[in-house]
Amino acid sequence: MKPDLTSSRGMWVMNALVLAAGLMFLSPVLYSIWMSFQTADAYYAGHLDFTLSNYELAVAEYNFARYLLNSLIVSGVVTLAGIAVATMAAYAFARYRFPGGNLAFAAVVATLMIPSHITLIPNYLTLAKAGLLDSYAGLILPAISSGFAAFFLRQYIRGIPRALDEAAYMDGANAFQVLWRVIVPISKPAIFSMGLHLFISEWNNYIWPLVAIGKEDLYTLQVGLARLYRINPGEDVIDWPLVMAASTITILPVLLGFVLVERHLVRGITMGAVK
């Protein structure tokens, strides 16, 4: 017999299960936020305390305000430029027939199969030759072209009736106006989803900034965070409350971003599930 989820007992059980699952996912985050307000002494002694000193230390002493700015600039530009490139590529692949088009699209899809670490050295050598290491451009350029975003958006745009493009052409639009005034607004859920995906991917990117950047002033949050583990190599004890304060600074903008685009993101994720 199937459980009756609409009965009041069934609802209670469901709510309890959902709450338990939510707590399970949230507990590490809540624990790290709680820990970030403890002093190191209190934490290791097992006492409860409340202090903002870890945040002050992370920002004032360990330059996390700068890392935050760097991460915002790099992730922000990568997201905007990446979405622009991916949308235009997706529109071209979805709407135009041109010689080599299928081959080019196959190449884009093929990039999804290549682990990012394979491209690490070629990218490094290319940017070194171009003199772009140790610069924002060196952090941003390799991340702008996202095969996944182009593929995802192309599939979405293919689902938009071609008659809308044609109606816009008849109304007097050129190809760019069709894209900007018709396709992009209709594709907003997919574009927001991809934007958040690109932003989070770039925000969490650790390996490439580590390889491409030597100047401490250009560190992103992830590189800066890793640096906290090796501040005092001679000491065995890691200042976990400080690390957690820095971690909280790292995850907060992503959470904020999620809240801002959540409405569009959920629609994006569920698109295609129903007609």
Add this chain to the structure above:
Amino acid sequence: MSSIELTQIRKSYANGPEVLHGVDLSIAAGEFVVIVGPSGCGKSTLLRLIAGLESASSGDIMIGGTRANDLAPQDRDIAMIFQNYALYPHMTVEQNIAFGLELRRVPKRERLARAREVAEMLQLTPYLDRKPGALSGGQRQRVAMGRAMARNSSTFLMDEPLSNLDNALRVAMRTEIKELHRQLGATIVFVTHDQTEALSLADRIAVMKDGHLQQFDTPGAIYDRPANRFVAGFLGAPTMNFVPAEALEGWTGPREVELGLRPEALRLHRARPQAPAIEARLALTEMTGSEFVLHCESPLGRLTAVAPRAEGLPSPGEAIWLEYDAGAAHLFDRDSGARA
């Protein structure tokens, strides 16, 4: 108002067969032309070629006396209404109607005034702030018309714009479109597979089949003097009956032809009449409102006739006689199907 002249238009797709085989069509400025034909006959392709949404493989497209083959759709001064309306789902009714004017950089105040004027004409004023998703089928259809009208184009192309509407709304919209044509005086090319729409709307009808133009004439001429067996069978409801002339009792005309008899040219008798008639058996009847359609089995094949409602009808299975009007018979060549 623009005239449209199509000369020897051919269209074939890459690695595909030719879908239009040298179509010639001359549409006068201000004329209402309906292109009609069965699915796959090339009527929508022809419309899209006029619109510039597809390019002809060969032939000339002249719009308003100018060769338009290489002109982009936006440069042809043509408005188009699509079968599925193609309204922009993210824009309100007002924005949909004004979009074409906005693209042409018409000042905001002017274009909004025009959008409201058009909405008033089409009784869309209460819905100006709604998005297409919140409109009924008929309202969407009117928005599509409004979008086309707002630009004051000289030519309107309509690709089966009524096919998604229910019957009552379709009849109402048909009248509105006819009225619109009278008001605007624009050239209209209307594609449909519905012969009733074609006969009721057109100044002239272009009948197409398999990428060939079969006949281009006024509704009356096409109905009264169909150019071939296909046109005769396609236009007219119920469809024309075809019988071999030599098998028809009492027929005194040419015998090596096929005869076309419209249902109204057959008259029902319960007993053998004096005049030449076909012996048959009533298979079933359909009431259409003012009259009955009679489906009859005869030695010549299945025949369709019509009878007024007032007339007492025999029961299905009864023997009947169908008197034919020899003067109303159409003669077609047996091999080519052309009018004899």
